[in-house]
Amino acid sequence: MTANKPLPKALWQPQPKQLAFLARPEYECLYGGAAGGGKSDALLVEALRQVHIPCYKALILRKTYPQLSALIDRSRVLYKAAFPTAVYHAAEHYWQFASGAKIYFGSMPTAADKFNYQGKQYDFIAFDELTHFTFEEYSYMFSRNRPGGRGTRVYLRATANPGGIGHAWVKERFITAAPPLTPISESVTIAAPGGGVLTKKRNRIFVPSTVFDNKILLENDPGYLASLAMLPQAERSALLYGNWDSFDGQVFTEWRNDPAHYNDMRFTHVIEPFRIPASWPIYRGFDFGYTRPFSVGWYAKDPDDRLYRIREYYGCNGTPNQGLRYEPGHIAAEIAAIEQNDPLLRGKPIIGIADPSVFDGSRGRSVAELMEKHGVYWQPGENARIAGKMQFHYRFAFSAEGLPMLYIFKTCKHFIRTVPALVYDRANVEDIDTTAEDHIYDECRYVLMHIPLSARKNSIDKKPPEGFSPLSSSPKVEFLRM
Numbered sequence: 001m002t003a004n005k006p007l008p009k010a011l012w013q014p015q016p017k018q019l020a021f022l023a024r025p026e027y028e029c030l031y032g033g034a035a036g037g038g039k040s041d042a043l044l045v046e047a048l049r050q051v052h053i054p055c056y057k058a059l060i061l062r063k064t065y066p067q068l069s070a071l072i073d074r075s076r077v078l079y080k081a082a083f084p085t086a087v088y089h090a091a092e093h094y095w096q097f098a099s100g101a102k103i104y105f106g107s108m109p110t111a112a113d114k115f116n117y118q119g120k121q122y123d124f125i126a127f128d129e130l131t132h133f134t135f136e137e138y139s140y141m142f143s144r145n146r147p148g149g150r151g152t153r154v155y156l157r158a159t160a161n162p163g164g165i166g167h168a169w170v171k172e173r174f175i176t177a178a179p180p181l182t183p184i185s186e187s188v189t190i191a192a193p194g195g196g197v198l199t200k201k202r203n204r205i206f207v208p209s210t211v212f213d214n215k216i217l218l219e220n221d222p223g224y225l226a227s228l229a230m231l232p233q234a235e236r237s238a239l240l241y242g243n244w245d246s247f248d249g250q251v252f253t254e255w256r257n258d259p260a261h262y263n264d265m266r267f268t269h270v271i272e273p274f275r276i277p278a279s280w281p282i283y284r285g286f287d288f289g290y291t292r293p294f295s296v297g298w299y300a301k302d303p304d305d306r307l308y309r310i311r312e313y314y315g316c317n318g319t320p321n322q323g324l325r326y327e328p329g330h331i332a333a334e335i336a337a338i339e340q341n342d343p344l345l346r347g348k349p350i351i352g353i354a355d356p357s358v359f360d361g362s363r364g365r366s367v368a369e370l371m372e373k374h375g376v377y378w379q380p381g382e383n384a385r386i387a388g389k390m391q392f393h394y395r396f397a398f399s400a401e402g403l404p405m406l407y408i409f410k411t412c413k414h415f416i417r418t419v420p421a422l423v424y425d426r427a428n429v430e431d432i433d434t435t436a437e438d439h440i441y442d443e444c445r446y447v448l449m450h451i452p453l454s455a456r457k458n459s460i461d462k463k464p465p466e467g468f469s470p471l472s473s474s475p476k477v478e479f480l481r482m
Contacts, residue, residue: 011081017213018042021157026183028204030130030174032159034242035228036217037209039159043126044075046157047103048082050123055149056101058124059117061141063132065107068093071128072105079103108133114140121145123152131164134435135173135320138166162238163247165436168421169320171244174206181207210242249423251389251432254396254404254458257420262410266402267460270416273409276300276310276344283307283450284335286354286378287443288367289315293323295443296335297415298345305451307395308407310344314414314440321437328358328367332374353446354378381446385431388445390455392419395448397458405453415440 014022018038021031022045032039043060050056062068072088075095079086085098094104104122108114114137125145127133138158147154160170178184183203190198211217211225218225228240231248238247246253258268265271276282283299294315300308313334315324326334339345358367359380368378382388395406408415418437425433432438 012041012045012078014042014045015214015216017207017209018045020181021207021209022046024205024207026155026203026205028156028158028202030158030160030170030204030206031209032161032242033175033206033208033244034210035161035239036211036214036224038214038217039209040071040074040128041078043128043157043159044071044078047124047126048079050152051083051086051097051101051103052099053149053151054100055147056099056124056152057122057148058101058103058126059106059122059141059144060103060126060128061106061108061133062128063107064109065093067129068105068107075103075105108137111137117141117144121148123147123154125156127156127158129164130158130160131162131166131170133166135166135169136322139319161247162242162244163249163423165423165433167244167247167423168418168437171421172320172417174204175244178206181205208242211240245420250420251422251424252392252396252420254393254398254460255420256398256460257416261402265407267398269396269404269406269408270410271308271407273310273344273411276308276348278348279303282345282348282350283447284350284352285381285443285447286352286358287439287446288328288331288355288358289323289439290325291323292321293437293439294326294331295414295439296331297412297440297443297447298350299444299447300344301451305453306403306405306407307447307451308409309412309415309444310409311338311342312412312414312440313338316414328370329374332371332376335371335376336374351450352376352378353381353450355442355446356380356383382449383446384449385445387452388449389430389432391445391448391452392441394453394456397456398460399456400459405456406448415444419444 015038018041021029021042031042047058047060060071062071076088079095083097087096089096093106094102096102106117111134122144125141127138130138145154145156183205185201185203187199187201190200192198211228229236231239235248237243245257256268257270261268262270262272280300280302283301285297285299287295289295296313297309298311300310302308315326315331316322317324339350354368358378360366361369371378396404398404418440422432422436422438422441425431432441
């Protein structure tokens with residue numbers, strides 16, 4: 001008898017969270033949400049699932065090609081060990097396997113680069129660091145995700161950390177849509193050419209993972225946990241714990257949305273709606289958009305110059321950062337109808353503040369003129385960008401009693417979705433990144449510049465006195481049951 005030879009040591013074995021990710025059947029799956037969770041390895045291994053099928057093609061994307069270098073280096077270790085005959089073609093950035101299957105590495109530095117993939121098809125598409133991409137870039141690749149032949153599974157996978165230009169839409173699509181590990185089903189209806197309607201469903205899911213789920217990393221590099229713990233607060237909260245409400249590059253780190261304080265209105269910017277006293281003036285902000293969303297916001301001002309965003313009308317077609325393509329007259333008619341029917345606004349004088357560009361009549365009647373025909377009037381807002389941004393900081397700052405100078409009714413869901421997710425522009429570090437969904441920010445900025453505040457320090461760590469209310473010195477308000 002010959003002694004049994006010891007089995008070779010496995011090069012890679014999935015950890016529990018990685019295994020959960022690899023086992024998901026949904027069409028879309030987002031994995032991670034924090035640093036060190038083994039995201040890249042899981043994505044590379046998932047791409048190997050169908051390399052035994054000759055017609056199989058996979059695509060792994062990063063925003064820029066230099067960002068792919070670590071992924072490619074890691075693939076040289078994993079792929080070559082698992083498939084010794086596989087060949088990496090460095091010039092074209094793809095692996096070819098003995099079956100003929102291919103795994104490509106690609107990038108999309110600008111929105112226009114998505115068209116580089118026009119006419120191509122991939123059974124499997126993966127996005128590494130999905131929050132670096134816009135929704136337009138991500139969703140365009142749905143059209144490229146189709147079978148190259150019989151027998152392949154067609155699906156998408158992605159990894160992400162909080163933060164980045166795509167933070168808002170990724171959070172909305174995967175994080176806030178349902179609890180982790182809960183499938184999200186989306187149905188679409190399609191008009192059939194021969195008549196009738198087709199209904200199709202697609203599912204997606206979020207599988208969370210943090211460094212605490214990566215036991216191998218913690219064993220091999222015990223100091224990595226300390227490295228994450230030493231990061232600045234916002235970055236530490238995002239990368240160590242996967243907190244999607246605080247992240248590196250976030251412009252308005254003062255932002256708080258605490259449902260436990262919606263009624264007492266302390267140390268939160270989001271509150272329950274209430275009836276506005278008749279004596280409080282109302283301001284209406286406006287940022288025009290056609291292919292991009294337009295934004296209309298209504299603000300009440302209390303005797304202390306504190307503002308309350310009480311209503312919004314946002315011209316988004318349901319896809320992040322895509323507009324309804326409404327003409328100015330149509331928007332104005334809708335505004336007039338809202339102000340006639342909403343009990344918070346009906347019968348009240350309203351001061352309209354708009355982007356100064358709506359008064360541009362160089363190509364015919366201006367947007368402002370077209371809207372006046374419907375009884376909707378504007379005055380030009382102040383468009384100083386940095387000063388306007390600072391007004392947000394001053395109003396978001398909490399007093400020692402926990403009071404900001406800007407509250408948002410919880411019904412203003414688009415403000416809550418987009419403004420806290422804004423990030424700084426890498427080329428102009430004092431301003432926000434204008435490629436993000438910034439239309440509500442701009443609309444609000446015009447109103448804030450119309451009623452400017454002096455600089456205020458943020459006292460977020462201080463506790464408010466018991467029983468204090470920001471409305472205690474103001475006319476009595478009646479909270480609505482909504």
